[in-house]
Amino acid sequence: ETMKSEEEEEEEEEEEEEEEEVDPVRVLTLPLQAHHAMEKMEEFVFKVWEGRWRVIPHDVLPDWLKDNDFLLHGHRPPMPSFRACFRSIFRLHTETGNIWTHLIGFFFFLILGIGYMFSPNINFVAPVQEKVVFGVFFLGAVLCLCFSWLFHTVYCHSEKVSRTFSKLDYSGIALLIMGSFVPWLYYSFYCSPQPRLIYLVIICVLGITAIVVSQWDRFATPQYRAVRAGVFLGLGLSGLVPTLHFMIAEGFLKATTAGQIGWLFLMAICYILGVALYAARIPERFFPGKCDIW
Numbered sequence: 001e002t003m004k005s006e007e008e009e010e011e012e013e014e015e016e017e018e019e020e021e022v023d024p025v026r027v028l029t030l031p032l033q034a035h036h037a038m039e040k041m042e043e044f045v046f047k048v049w050e051g052r053w054r055v056i057p058h059d060v061l062p063d064w065l066k067d068n069d070f071l072l073h074g075h076r077p078p079m080p081s082f083r084a085c086f087r088s089i090f091r092l093h094t095e096t097g098n099i100w101t102h103l104i105g106f107f108f109f110l111i112l113g114i115g116y117m118f119s120p121n122i123n124f125v126a127p128v129q130e131k132v133v134f135g136v137f138f139l140g141a142v143l144c145l146c147f148s149w150l151f152h153t154v155y156c157h158s159e160k161v162s163r164t165f166s167k168l169d170y171s172g173i174a175l176l177i178m179g180s181f182v183p184w185l186y187y188s189f190y191c192s193p194q195p196r197l198i199y200l201v202i203i204c205v206l207g208i209t210a211i212v213v214s215q216w217d218r219f220a221t222p223q224y225r226a227v228r229a230g231v232f233l234g235l236g237l238s239g240l241v242p243t244l245h246f247m248i249a250e251g252f253l254k255a256t257t258a259g260q261i262g263w264l265f266l267m268a269i270c271y272i273l274g275v276a277l278y279a280a281r282i283p284e285r286f287f288p289g290k291c292d293i294w
Contacts, residue, residue, distance in 0.1 A: 053077055053084070055093050064159040067222050070281055072289040076156045085154045095152045097294055102149035106142060113138030133186045140179025144172035163217060170214035170228065177235050178207035180267060184239075188246050188259050199242045210235050229279035236271040239264065 055074045058066065062078060074094045079085055089099050116134055121127035151169040155162040181203050189196035210231050218224055243264060247255040255261045276282075284291040 053079065064162060065156060068281060068284065070284040070288045071292045074292040078158065079156050080158050082154060082157060085157050089153055092293055094292055098152040099149050102145045102152065106145035106149060109138055109141040109145060113142060129186075133183050136182045137179040140175040140177075144176035147172035163220065166220040167215050170219065171211045173232055174207045174210040174214065174235060177232065177271070178203055181239055184260065184264055185242060188242070195242075195245065203238060206235055206238050226279055229275045233272065233275045236268060236275075239268065
């Protein structure tokens, strides 16, 4: 009986030791399972937040999102998710109009440019040169509109993303202005290759300078709105020099017919008017809170 009791005691001790032993795999698995569960919970909460965010007034925006204090309501809150930013294009807020006008324009010029580049060569006197010339214009327009709609879509993501895409946006504007002059300079100075080359180099240098200046962080701040307007206005007005050159050399009549000065002036007026409205913040300046969405 004594032997049996000792054996029973030993068995009980072994069972207790086995119970005390912890499976190492289980020890490692538990934290992973807990971490996975937390990730799932965070993802669920984020999805709910994505679907339920609301527009907010201007005065509660963080400083890096405050750009136009005449737009009082309808702003998106900071949304540190690209998915949420892109989904917001289907919601009404202060950037809805900007996003869709530039997005539609992007596809319009993209389709138009592709159609032009693949048009039959029989329609051109010098197919390669002419397609390259207009290809530069279409490329500038497509990049400008693409950078712009992307900026207006994701600028509420974070301060870093906003700063990066604003630089792309302003660079796109400079590319569009540069590209707009290339076809006119090519055809207007068709028989004068030397001045044509000089003016093309000048407009490219000025455009690249504008792009470099736009990489400055303060360039995108509201305090430098007038500086931004001045840089792009100056870039656009640089076209006055070759225009006056052509009018003096060829005469006003040829300038208005073969030189297509009228279309160039129309382009200049559109650029100047756009810069003026942007810098003066018209019409929202005269109707605060009434032009928040459209």
